Amino acid sequence: MRFCKITSKSAFWRRFTLCVCVAYLPLASSAEPMHAIAMYGKPALEPGFSHLPYTNPQAPKGGTIRLAETGSFDSLNPWILMGNPVWPIYTQPGMLTESLMTRSIDEPFTLYGLLAESVETDPGRGWVEFTLRPEARFSDGSAVTIEDVMWSYETLGTRGHPRYSAVWDKVEKMEQTGPRSVRFTFNTADRELALLMGMRPILKKAQWQDRDFSQSGLMVPIGSGPYVIDRVDPGRMISFRRNPDYWGRDLPVTQGTGNFDEIRFDYFADASTMFEAFKAGEIDVWRELVAARWDRDFDFPAMREGRIEKSEIAHGRPSGIIGLVMNTRNPLFADWRVRQAMIEAFNYRFINMTLSGGKDPRITSYFSNSELAMQPGPATGRVAELLAPFAGELPPGTLEGYALPKGGERAVDRRGISAALRLLAEAGWKVQDGELRDDRNQPFSFEILLNQSGSAMRTSAETRQIVNIFVESLRNLGIRPRVTLLDPAQYVERTNNYQFDMTWYERGLSLSPGNEQLLYWGANGVTQTGSKNWMGMTSPAAEAMIAEMGRARTYEDYLAAVRALDRILTAGRYVIPVSYSRISRLAHGASLDYPENTPLYGDWPGFMPDIWWQERK
Template identity: 85%
Template sequence: MRFFKFANESAIRRAFAVLACVATMPLASAAEPMHALAMYGEPALPAGFSHLPYANPDAPKGGTIRLAESGSFDSLNPWILMGNPVWPIFTQPGLLAEPLMMRSIDEPFTLYGLLAESVETDPDRSWVEFTLRPEARFSDGSPVTVEDVMWSYETLGTKGHPRYTAVWSKVAKMEQTGPRSVRFTFNTADRELAMLMGMRPILKKAQWQGRDFSQSGLMAPIGSGPYVIDKVDPGRAITFRRNPDYWGRDLPVNKGLNNFDEIRFDYFGDANAMFEAFKAGETDVWRELVAARWDRDFDFPAVRDGRVVKSEIPHQRPSGIMGLVMNTRNPIFADWRVREALIEAFNYRFINMTLSGGKDARITSYFSNSDLAMQPGPVTGREAELLAPFADQLLPGTLDGYRLPEGGDRAIDRKGIRAALKLLAEAGWTVRDGELQDAQGRPFAFEILLNQSGSAMRSSSEMRQIVDIFVESLRNLGIQPRVTQLDSAQYVERTNNYQFDMTWYERGLSLSPGNEQLLYWGSAGVTKPGSRNWMGMNSPAAEAMIAEMGRAETPEDYRAAVRALDRILTAGRFVIPVSYSRISRLAHKSEMHYPENTPLYGDWPGFMPDTWWQEERN
């Protein structure tokens, strides 16, 4: 087993070095071309750097890596709301359709030029201008032009997924300023917008002429990235082939990356089928999400004889949120006391011991495991100032501190059940003839919706085990929810349109939260389909904290705004959280390797398969 620590123990300090240095370093002056752009202070890597610190510039090229996905797909367009797309096209930034700038996963929020050779902005970041590299080419050999950039941004902003349309509304003007330059001027004071404009995929305009971009389909998109789509078996498999004529292969940001000749994704019905395929040697990497299984289930022959090795990869990113989300669009979940009662009834300690042997830590807030997390106890300082105008709107625990119940060692936590019954009674629900009812005699009835293919972080069997224990506990409250499992296409359709009462919910969060938080928690998502606001929250206080994050000019003010948002979200009691791991557990073929200098974000998009390579086993 390999466990790589951060090189020279400096990565934790690097995590917020960019933020901390703003107090002593001036912002870049206006109209000064730069090779990179940081949210605060200066980029960690100077102009002329040789390679990213977490890449191996000497990594050999060649070979094939076979990866597994759960569920199915019916679209090669992940940039719209419609369809069930091949998510690796979206989640592996730069695989197929490159952005203007590339994010370093070794810094909280720094972008380095990719399609863009330089970036310019003013001290207030009221505008940003990018200059394209003259050598940038699409995979068909045609040049990437400003016209392609402008068409991509406008199309994504008007016809794309809500993740793009929300930010586009903050662009006052987009204009070509030179043969290879484009400028975006903003109508909102938000320092992050200059960064976000560098992160949109650039597509070839000519390919989409006469086609409806908003419709899903299996047309292979033309991009400028290192890979092209080689083979598609609809719903079953997709293979990406490395482009030998890739224009950017010698750029410093690409040294040591994109090493495999082929990347293949095979789709399986559920996680159990995926694991069996891995054990049989049909896939090359398995990401284990359950600590107990990591210790218990990896004694098969390939591990014993060294053909498969186990690696543990640390990270310093926030926990994010994961668990069962309650949809407040359903009136029975609108009262915070009801939501708190269901959290009390969820016996976390017993569930965690059953599933992971108690090894993983509980998610205590949306940004736990980071310096952005809310602190225990009453709010103080700048956070208190930010929340004060909303004091009469905030739920109990926001200002004075909120802690999750611990649960008990036995399957039924009687203390939690008593607390839940008291809260439900206060909210107007009482048990009559063994059934929880309101004053009109209507039962407390709801559906728990699950994806039979599982999720990115939990297998369908593990989710079902968690839910079954929870359902058994709810019987003590006179509640008998209905559990429904759907295939991935049906599940995506229902969750995109918020047609559920309770479901499994996962949101990974970064060290640089910003505008995307409106997509997660903004009031527009209460009715607009496709947002990540599955809980249906409508909080002016939360939106004010997100706006404050964009206006913050110092790391201290930014951190205070995020911590204040974390308090609002956690005390909102929208999600019944489970555990998270401070490491990623990857079992993989012994000939698959990755650099020992682990990035700040660890096993995160941009790490695997991007930095990995293949060497023949001795």
């Protein structure tokens, strides 16, 4: 087995600490054009750097990598809410379309110039200005212009997916300041905005101006990235071909990237079918999400014959949140006591031992596995100060400290069931003739909605097994929920419109949380379709912490605001969390390789297939 290519765990954390310490440095005192911009302090790489530290500039070019997705697709436009899009266009940044700046996944939040040759901002970050590289070109050979940039920003902000509109609403004005430069002035004090404005995909205005951008479809987008769409079999396959005339192939930020001649994505009905295709050699990479399966299920011919290798990639990013989310738009789950009762009834200890042998740790907060995570026990210091004005509206445990129940080794955790019954009784629910009912004699009834193709982090079979164990446990409370399996298109439609009571939920979180948190937890998402606020939470305290994160002038203040937000989310009891892994487990073709110096974020967008290559035979 090939392990993470960081020399040691201590070396990994030394690099992580270095990134954090850099964040403590004071901001530049005057506005001037820069090659890069960091959320705090200075970028790690000075002007004139040769390549990103986790790439191999000598990596060979050529070959094909065959990847896979579950589900289907009916659209090549991932920048709108409508349709079931090809997600690799969106989740593989810089492959087809590019942004003004590109992110280094070896730093918490630093952007380096891509389409833009420089970035400029004032000390207070009330505005930001970008200057385009004169050589920037779309794949059809036409120049990328300021007109394309301005059209892209306005179109995404007004007609694109809701993830773009929240930031666009904070732009006071956008103006062209030179033949190749554009300035954004903000109406909100938020230091992150200067970086976020560098991360929007730039589209070719001439291709879209006579079309309705808000409609999904299979028109092939023209981008400026190193790849173009080569073949499309709607719902089944899409392949990307490396553009030999790519304009940015000599830039420092692109050295050692875009190494494959072809990147192909095949779509499968579910993860089980996809795994069988991997074993048969039809796809080249498999991400294993369960430690027990990693140890148990990889004794097949291709592995024994050395055609497949196993690699473990360490990372320093937060766990995010994974588990069953409760929709508080349904009055049934509006009471925190009911949500805590569901958490008590979910015997995580037994489920974890049954499914993964107990090897992976449980998610104990939204930012587990990082220093952003809330600290055990009562809130203290700056965290307590930030939460104090909202003390009267916060659920129990936010200020005092909150911890998940331990669960039991047997299928029925009597302690958890007893605790759940007490909480439900306090909330007005009692077992009558074997069924949980309220004082109006209405049964406690709800639906658990599942995607039959599974999710990014769990196979369909695994989520069903988790839910089946949970459902059996709920019978001890007099609750018999309905479990509904939907195809991916129906599932996306219902979750986009919050038409569920409980469902599987996964949200990856970075080391630089900011404005995107409003899309995840903001009150607008209660009614605005397509947000990630699936739990339907409305929390002035949470929104205040997110605003505080944007205003923070020092890393210490920023850290306190994130930890305070973590307390609000965790003690809100919106999600029944499961486990996460401190490593990524990738099984892959033996001819595939990646650099020795693994980035801080590990296996994250920008890592695979971006910096991998195929060894020449």
